[in-house]
Amino acid sequence: MEWGNTLLDDFVLGLSGVKRPKVCFLPTASGDADHYVVRFYRAFPASACEPSHISLFRRETGVGDPRSHLLSQDLIYVGGGSLVSLLGTWRAHGIDDALREAWEAGVILCGGSAGALCWFSHTLSGFHEGPAREVDGLGLLPWSCAVHYHEEHGRREGFLEAVGERMPAGYGAGDSAALHFVGTDLAEVVSSRPGARASFVAPGPRGGSVEHELPVRYLGTPAIQVVPEPEAVAA
Amino acid sequence: MSDGHVVRPAGPVIPPAPPAGEPRRILAMGGGGFTMPDHDQSDALDRFVLALTGKTVPRVCFLPTASGDPREQVTRFHERFGDWPCEPSVLSLFHLGRDRIDPVAHILSQDALYIGGGSMRNMLAIWREHGIDEAMRTGWERGIVLAGLSAGAMCWFEGGVSMSGGAPEVVHGIGLLSGSLSVHLDGESERLPVYEQAVAKGALPPGYAADDGAAVVFYGTNLAECVASRTDARVMRVAADGVGGTIEAPEPVRLLPGAVDGGRSGIDEPSHEPYGVSEMRALRAGRHRWD
Numbered sequence: 239m240e241w242g243n244t245l246l247d248d249f250v251l252g253l254s255g256v257k258r259p260k261v262c263f264l265p266t267a268s269g270d271a272d273h274y275v276v277r278f279y280r281a282f283p284a285s286a287c288e289p290s291h292i293s294l295f296r297r298e299t300g301v302g303d304p305r306s307h308l309l310s311q312d313l314i315y316v317g318g319g320s321l322v323s324l325l326g327t328w329r330a331h332g333i334d335d336a337l338r339e340a341w342e343a344g345v346i347l348c349g350g351s352a353g354a355l356c357w358f359s360h361t362l363s364g365f366h367e368g369p370a371r372e373v374d375g376l377g378l379l380p381w382s383c384a385v386h387y388h389e390e391h392g393r394r395e396g397f398l399e400a401v402g403e404r405m406p407a408g409y410g411a412g413d414s415a416a417l418h419f420v421g422t423d424l425a426e427v428v429s430s431r432p433g434a435r436a437s438f439v440a441p442g443p444r445g446g447s448v449e450h451e452l453p454v455r456y457l458g459t460p461a462i463q464v465v466p467e468p469e470a471v472a473a
Numbered sequence: 474m475s476d477g478h479v480v481r482p483a484g485p486v487i488p489p490a491p492p493a494g495e496p497r498r499i500l501a502m503g504g505g506g507f508t509m510p511d512h513d514q515s516d517a518l519d520r521f522v523l524a525l526t527g528k529t530v531p532r533v534c535f536l537p538t539a540s541g542d543p544r545e546q547v548t549r550f551h552e553r554f555g556d557w558p559c560e561p562s563v564l565s566l567f568h569l570g571r572d573r574i575d576p577v578a579h580i581l582s583q584d585a586l587y588i589g590g591g592s593m594r595n596m597l598a599i600w601r602e603h604g605i606d607e608a609m610r611t612g613w614e615r616g617i618v619l620a621g622l623s624a625g626a627m628c629w630f631e632g633g634v635s636m637s638g639g640a641p642e643v644v645h646g647i648g649l650l651s652g653s654l655s656v657h658l659d660g661e662s663e664r665l666p667v668y669e670q671a672v673a674k675g676a677l678p679p680g681y682a683a684d685d686g687a688a689v690v691f692y693g694t695n696l697a698e699c700v701a702s703r704t705d706a707r708v709m710r711v712a713a714d715g716v717g718g719t720i721e722a723p724e725p726v727r728l729l730p731g732a733v734d735g736g737r738s739g740i741d742e743p744s745h746e747p748y749g750v751s752e753m754r755a756l757r758a759g760r761h762r763w764d
Contacts, residue, residue, distance in 0.1 A: 269541025269567040295541045295592045297639040320567045323599045330598035331638075364570055 239281045239317075239350070245430035245457040246416055247281055250313060250348045253418075259312035263291040266327050267319030267352040270295045274317055282315070294327050305336040311345050318351030321363040321373050325356065334376055341378055351385050354417070358383040360405045362397050370396050372405065379422050382408025388435055389413045398439060402447035407440035415454055427454045486517070486524040486730055491692040496616030498525055499649065499691040501626035503656045503683025505702055507553035508537075508546050508589050508622065512660055512685040516553065517702035517729035522585050522620040523559055525690070531584035532560040538599055539591030539624040542567045546589055566599055577608040585618035588625025590656075593644050594637030596624050606647050613649055623656045626688070630654045632677050634668045641667040643676050650694055653680030658707065660685045669719045672711050679712035686735075687726060699726045705735030 239247060251259055263278040265271060270293045282289040292307065293300050301307040308314060314337065316324075328334045341347055347357060355361040359377035362384040364370040370393055375383075384397035387410035397410050409417050409424070414431035417424060427436045438450045491498060500522060505513030523531050535550040537543060542565040554561040564579055565572060580586060586609070588596075600606045613619050619629060627633030628646040634655045635644035641664050655668035671677040681689055683699075687706035690697045699708040708724040 267567075269543070271541065272543070295539075295595055297592070298636045300639075302639060320569065322602045323567055326598040326602035327595045330594045 239277055239315075240414065240430055243414075243430050244281070246414075246428070249416070249428055249457055250315070250346060251282075251287060253346050254312040256312050258287055260288045260290070260310065261313045261315060262308060262311045263289065263315045263317065264294075264333070264349075264353075265291060265317040265319075266294050266333075267321065267324035268317055269319065269323070271319075278315070278317070287313075294331050294333070297331075304331060304333060305339070308333070308336045308340050309343060309345070311340065313346045313348065314340060316347070316349030316353030316356060318349070318353050321352040321355050321361065321375070324352050325373070325375070337376065338378060347378070348416075354385055354411065355383050357419075358408065360408065362393065362400055362405075364390060364393060372400060379419055380406070381422075382406050382439075383417075384408075384410045387412045387437065394437075398447045398449060401439045401441060402445065407438070409452075410437045410439055410449075412436060424452075427452050429454045429456050432456050486521050488521065488525055488690065489698060491697070495693045497613050497649075497691075497693050498616075498618050498697075499613070499629050500525060500618065500620040500688050501629055501650075501654055501683070501691070502620070502622035502686075502688040503626065503654075503658055503706075503708070504590070504622055504660055504685030505687075505706075506587075506622050507549050509685060510549070513702055515686070515702040515729075515731055515733045517731040518686070518688060518700070519553055519587075520557075520731065521688075521700060521729055522587055522618065523557065525618045525620070526584040528584050530558050530560060532562070532582065533585040533587060534562045534564050534579065534583045535587045535589065536564050536566075536605075536625070537589040537591075538566050538605075539589055539593060539596035541591070541595075550587075566603055566605070569603075576603055576605060580605065580608045581612055581615070581617070583612070583617055585620060586612065588619070588621030588628065590621075590623025590625055592637040593624035593627055593633065593635040593646070597628060597644075597647070609647060610649060619649075626656055626683075627654045629691075630680060632671075633680075634664045634671065634677075636661075636664075643667075643671045650691055651678065653677040654689070655680070655682040655711070658682045658684045658687075658709065669711065669721075673713050673717055673719050675713065679710070681724070682709045682711055682721075684708070689724075696724075699724045700729050701726045702729055702732045703735040704728060704732060 261282050265274045268274045275291055292304050356375045357378045358375045359380050360382035361373050361375050362370045363373045382405040387394050412435040415429045415434040415436040418426050436452045439447050442448045506518045537546045547563050629649045630646045630653050631648045632645040632653050634641050684706040686703035687701045687708050689699050710722050710724055712720050714720045
């Protein structure tokens with residue numbers, strides 16, 4: 239759901255192996271923001287898939303049983319926002335367990351920012367006051383993770399330090415780079431932009447941490463001309 | 474406001490004095506206030522929130538957590554409180570990374586907290602993650618007025634009846650106040666039977682059911698009075714009768730200055746909200762299809 243760039247969306251739709259996959263959007267981390275839901279339906283139109291979304295703030299208006307709806311999907315897309323609020327809300331509705339069930343049943347799970355961090359056991363989340371904070375995710379993937387790795391000041395440094403001191407080995411993903419896991423192992427890193435970067439960071443043999451830059455496969459020429467985001471244009 | 478017949482002119486709102494040495498006060502509304510303009514055409518309850526602080530220029534912070542911090546509610550809050558003698562602010566737990574506010578410190582620096590309605594289950598889960606529930610108790614004990622409607626009213630009690638799971642169901646609150654509360658007594662008819670049954674069976678302790686525009690005021694843990702922004706807004710006391718049913722009795726309600734006449738308040742007339750708001754609401758509720 240990047241502005242004017244469908245490469246990552248096309249990639250996850252292709253992963254399903256289904257001609258018209260069922261895709262459910264969970265905008266929980268944004269507080270189910272209207273504009274985000276609209277953006278999802280624009281990015282995942284009915285011509286390409288069967289889109290739906292679940293609003294956990296308006297349960298009386300949506301699908302009756304979120305668990306069975308999630309289990310019937312080919313792809314679940316989790317939007318960004320506040321990781322802490324996301325996890326708390328999910329637990330209150332049993333969505334955490336439903337997502338694990340869906341994952342084990344072969345439903346593809348994907349998302350950006352908080353929607354990426356949530357799958358890991360340990361994360362560095364910046365979506366609150368003060369410096370980035372360590373937050374435990376759902377733990378489907380037994381790794382640590384940091385996002386906006388090169389774009390947000392201090393995020394990479396904080397992650398290197400956290401892995402060196404207490405967090406397990408894991409992945410730092412820059413914007414437009416996506417970590418593709420099969421089971422709990424990294425299959426490859428793909429990107430929607432040339433030059434997008436990602437790293438594997440492990441505790442060092444004598445303390446500290448060691449960072450390995452990962453190969454990134456650029457997914458090709460964007461189908462649509464890339465237009466700058468309305469907010470800041472990252473260098 | 475514009476649509477309603479004003480029974481008494483808006484003026485200074487003087488709540489009865491609390492017992493000496495009792496700083497704790499809670500205003501729990503069945504509905505109404507600035508987030509529900511279709512159901513409350515008076516600003517009396519919102520004025521009353523400020524009056525309860527006893528401050529000339531109180532700091533009042535709005536928490537729209539239960540609705541996911543929608544922009545619409547934030548805008549309405551500033552429209553209502555922006556011109557009044559107060560220091561309004563909004564605490565969005567979904568945007569802490571953007572706003573760079575320490576939520577607990579901000580809460581504890583206020584004179585009044587105004588909690589919006591929505592999903593009580595989500596609100597309490599998110600509050601727990603951010604340590605807000607503990608901050609609320611601390612703030613209450615220090616004399617910060619805790620006010621709110623719907624989910625933001627029931628949360629102070631042991632429990633209430635919430636639509637958080639789709640259908641009305643018992644949801645437990647923070648429990649600063651003993652007893653229970655059910656809201657939107659007049660606005661959402663499906664809640665009361667669930668509430669009555671829960672109280673009758675002991676799933677919820679006895680408590681109150683309040684109309685939109687009606688509120689219960691607690692000093693410490695005791696009911697001080699019931700107030701209303703509309704002449705026909707009710708508060709009912711609901712208790713188990715011991716043989717599987719309930720005993721219900723209306724509580725006396727004090728009409729606030731600036732309250733409107735319920736018989737002529739026009740709550741069933743078409744709303745006069747600007748074009749697009751209903752559309753956004755429907756969209757928010759997931760009733761639109763874009764495909």
